[in-house]
Amino acid sequence: MSGGFVDYYEVLQVSSNADQETIGRIFRHLAKRYHPDNPKTADRDKFDQLMTAHDTLTDPQMRASYDVSYQENRSQHWRIVEEAGDPGNFSDDLIFRERLLSLLYVQRRRNVNESGLGNLELASLLGCPLEHLDFHIWFVKEKGWIQRLDNGMFAITASGVDEIEAARLRLPADHLLGQGGSKEKAASPRQLENKY
Secondary structure: OEOOEOOHHHHHOOOOOOOHHHHHHHHHHHHHHHOOOOOOOOOHHHHHHHHHHHHHHHOHHHHHHHHHHHHHHHHHHHHHHHHHHOHHHHHHHHHHHHHHHHHHHHHHHHOOOOOOEOHHHHHHHHOOOHHHHHHHHHHHHHOOOEEEOOOOOEEEOHHHHHHHHHHHHOOOHHHOEOHHHOEOOOOOHHHHHHHO
């Protein structure tokens, strides 16, 4: 169950193509178990949920209407599964956050006193809908890389500046050549700072 949608098939522990007889039989079994008068296993909330599920799934019109919502909910879950299984989504998010921090970095560098950008402006500059931006704003804010200013706009913090600069200094191992032409492990931002 998620987002306010209640899976009545799950509540009754039946398949979505269960017939009326099966629904009735399982309902009677579960209703006895969770009935408020049962001294050992009474559960009023569970019993009320069972009643609602039974009433919905045994009325042909209500069930047909419910099944439309049920299928939409299942489709949404499958889209989430597909998105979670696509590794490209995660690397795209990393790039998106780097772009977000870069915009705020440049804005802070240009004008330290008026360094903020609003949600709408960020969404426009990044070419994304506000809903997509919300997740990334939440993430970089939780990391302490951005802050909300008194005027409601977002600005990069000193930690955010460190993060974006460190990200720009990270070089893959194949870009660094050691002595005699052999490749060495990539230097970390801290190693590069200590070198100079």
